[in-house]
Amino acid sequence: xxxxxxxxxxxxxxxxxxxxxxxxxxxxxxxxxxxxxxxxxxxxxxxxxxxxxxxxxxxxxxxxxxxxxxxxxxxxxxxxxxxxxxxxxxxxxxxxxxxxxxxxxxxxxxxxxxx
Numbered sequence: 001x002x003x004x005x006x007x008x009x010x011x012x013x014x015x016x017x018x019x020x021x022x023x024x025x026x027x028x029x030x031x032x033x034x035x036x037x038x039x040x041x042x043x044x045x046x047x048x049x050x051x052x053x054x055x056x057x058x059x060x061x062x063x064x065x066x067x068x069x070x071x072x073x074x075x076x077x078x079x080x081x082x083x084x085x086x087x088x089x090x091x092x093x094x095x096x097x098x099x100x101x102x103x104x105x106x107x108x109x110x111x112x113x114x115x
Contacts, residue, residue, distance in 0.1 A: 035064070040059065058096060
């Protein structure tokens with residue numbers, strides 16, 4: 001007897017889990033940590049404070065955005081951004097700054113001139 005999915009209900013199902021679960025390489029873990037700090041710094045620079053947790057989330061997302069932007073600059077424009085920690089700090093801050101400006105713009109932080 002089989003079910004609609006072709007499975008036999010009298011058979012045991014075994015799921016094998018990996019013995020070690022990794023969250024990424026050291027550079028990714030470092031980028032997350034730098035993103036947490038970069039979000040706080042970018043919030044101060046931009047003058048937008050949606051809350052400490054939101055600033056940290058923006059910082060982490062911005063860190064990955066910054067790393068992506070710098071890799072595009074390296075590939076498309078031939079700009080050598082290096083590969084060390086200074087490059088990661090710059091990428092994290094750049095991306096967090098960009099996202100914080102976007103968050104401020106959509107959050108009503110920019111004042112419009114009255115007509």
